[in-house]
Amino acid sequence: MPPDPVPAPLAAPVPIAALTIEPRAVEGRIRIPYRWPAGRTAGAFLARLRDEGRLYGLRCPRCKQVAVPPRPRCLACRVPSEDWVAVGPEGELLSWTTAPAAPARPAEVWALVRLDGADTALFHRLLDVPPDRLRVGLRVRADVASPTVRRGAITDLIGFCAV
Amino acid sequence: MQPVAILGAAQTRHVARRDDACYSELAFEVVAALLAETGFTHPRIDTVITVSSDFSDGRTISDMAVQDAVGAAGKSSSKVSMDGAFALAYAAARLTCGRYRTCLVVAHAKASEGRPREISRAAFDPFFERPLGPTDHVALGLQARRFLARGTVTREAVALAAARALAYANGNPNAHWRGALSSREIQLGPPVADPLHRFEVAPDSDGACALLLADLDTARAHAAARGVPVIRLDAVACATDRHGLGDRDLGLPGVLPQVARAAYAQAGITDPVREIDVAEVYDASAVQTLLWREGVGLPVDLLAGPAWNPSGGALCAQPGFATGLVRVAEVWRRLAAGEGRTGLAHGMTGFVGQAHCVGILRRA
Numbered sequence: 439m440p441p442d443p444v445p446a447p448l449a450a451p452v453p454i455a456a457l458t459i460e461p462r463a464v465e466g467r468i469r470i471p472y473r474w475p476a477g478r479t480a481g482a483f484l485a486r487l488r489d490e491g492r493l494y495g496l497r498c499p500r501c502k503q504v505a506v507p508p509r510p511r512c513l514a515c516r517v518p519s520e521d522w523v524a525v526g527p528e529g530e531l532l533s534w535t536t537a538p539a540a541p542a543r544p545a546e547v548w549a550l551v552r553l554d555g556a557d558t559a560l561f562h563r564l565l566d567v568p569p570d571r572l573r574v575g576l577r578v579r580a581d582v583a584s585p586t587v588r589r590g591a592i593t594d595l596i597g598f599c600a601v
Numbered sequence: 602m603q604p605v606a607i608l609g610a611a612q613t614r615h616v617a618r619r620d621d622a623c624y625s626e627l628a629f630e631v632v633a634a635l636l637a638e639t640g641f642t643h644p645r646i647d648t649v650i651t652v653s654s655d656f657s658d659g660r661t662i663s664d665m666a667v668q669d670a671v672g673a674a675g676k677s678s679s680k681v682s683m684d685g686a687f688a689l690a691y692a693a694a695r696l697t698c699g700r701y702r703t704c705l706v707v708a709h710a711k712a713s714e715g716r717p718r719e720i721s722r723a724a725f726d727p728f729f730e731r732p733l734g735p736t737d738h739v740a741l742g743l744q745a746r747r748f749l750a751r752g753t754v755t756r757e758a759v760a761l762a763a764a765r766a767l768a769y770a771n772g773n774p775n776a777h778w779r780g781a782l783s784s785r786e787i788q789l790g791p792p793v794a795d796p797l798h799r800f801e802v803a804p805d806s807d808g809a810c811a812l813l814l815a816d817l818d819t820a821r822a823h824a825a826a827r828g829v830p831v832i833r834l835d836a837v838a839c840a841t842d843r844h845g846l847g848d849r850d851l852g853l854p855g856v857l858p859q860v861a862r863a864a865y866a867q868a869g870i871t872d873p874v875r876e877i878d879v880a881e882v883y884d885a886s887a888v889q890t891l892l893w894r895e896g897v898g899l900p901v902d903l904l905a906g907p908a909w910n911p912s913g914g915a916l917c918a919q920p921g922f923a924t925g926l927v928r929v930a931e932v933w934r935r936l937a938a939g940e941g942r943t944g945l946a947h948g949m950t951g952f953v954g955q956a957h958c959v960g961i962l963r964r965a
Binding site for chain 1: 620621659726727728729730732733734735736738739741742743744745746747750792793794795796843845846847848851852
């Protein structure tokens with residue numbers, strides 16, 4: 439067996455502050471597919487939107503407030519809401535904003551709309567409303583995609599147009 | 602609650618991009634500064650709460666990745682994945698249960714590592730909201746329109762709040778944004794989320810913040826030994842509101858008035874305008890600078906009552922979930938420096954203030 443090598447003398451420690459640190463970065467992308475079952479309440483709303491082209495809310499048996507989007511329990515009374523009621527297709531514009539869209543999406547106008555017969559507001563988009571007509575309280579109408587392309591998603595509602 | 606105390610606070614400078622430090626190094630930076638400031642060493646820290654966002658860090662269980670940096674090995678540690686102000690409630694609970702005498706709270710965020718707008722999209726409801734592609738800025742724009750539609754303040758007042766924040770930030774070495782712009786210049790700037798323009802929406806910052814909390818006996822002994830005042834945490838209150846963007850009126854302060862009242866009751870405050878000397882709130886937009894003021898029961902006039910976001914607020918530095926903890930650190934710093942006796946620190950989580958947390962700090 440060859441003799442053990444003579445250990446090299448230890449280099450004098452260099453303080454880290456004296457080293458030139460090259461900033462390095464590691465790039466990555468996390469891409470994980472998900473599948474979210476919509477559940478009974480959102481699922482029923484989306485199925486009726488697909489099948490009937492209409493919007494529905496859930497009415498609280500106690501305070502009679504109608505939630506759109508539907509909530510399985512009244513958010514105020516905490517009791518189960520089981521009465522589906524048709525709302526809209528017209529409603530009132532409560533708020534809107536334009537913000538730079540996410541990459542690869544066209545610029546959009548997002549809105550909160552309280553549909554006729556509803557007490558809460560639906561978040562969606564506005565379609566082709568001239569800027570000079572935009573105001574809180576504007577009457578708007580739901581524009582639903584044709585039955586052949588509806589697939590049971592909130593985007594089956596294309597958006598809201600000025601009445 | 603049994604009073605606990607905040608012994609010290611440290612924060613980094615908040616900047617657009619810290620390429621020289623990975624996020625555990627950022628957390629280490631504030632822990633090292635805090636230990637140097639307080640004279641504490643790791644063996645004297647009993648428990649640790651870290652604050653981070655997995656989505657922001659691009660790493661699940663993101664708290665475990667900073668445990669070495671914050672000296673948590675061998676200790677009971679836990680995590681808040683909400684705004685850092687909420688960690689106050691957690692830390693106070695740990696201290697008042699009597700098992701721990703000291704608690705280190707550390708929050709970090711590096712907005713520059715990911716894409717904050719795209720990350721924010723993942724927090725929206727996947728059935729009704731997310732398919733439409735909203736971001737946190739969209740929610741801020743909708744809130745701003747609702748707030749202005751109430752007619753309680755003018756559009757000009759919102760821009761003035763932003764201009765004032767930038768001016769205040771000129772005196773804050775840790776601020777990400779500072780400057781001298783008029784309200785008119787701000788309103789002529791590029792729109793971010795209509796009706797909000799640049800500088801009326803908080804920046805995305807890299808930064809970290811750490812606090813050391815202790816029971817009152819430990820705090821008194823520490824204060825006596827170091828010749829510093831005891832800064833008590835006399836109240837922490839939190840509440841959460843409805844989640845859906847259309848399920849509450851975004852133009853109102855939501856659950857914040859209830860949270861503030863609970864905090865004032867705990868701290869024995871009956872007249873917040875007179876009794877609070879300094880307040881720091883998490884204002885993700887200049888509308889929130891005004892709306893949260895209404896929420897904590899102060900007059901709309903920014904010159905009445907306590908110093909209001911004298912650091913420039915979140916409008917001048919928004920390091921993710923560390924933002925609310927920075928509010929606490931700023932209030933602590935001013936009370937420790939003798940700029941008043943009672944301070945209010947506010948944090949929020951969720952879009953446009955779904956959940957609020959208010960802490961009341963007092964110099965003994």
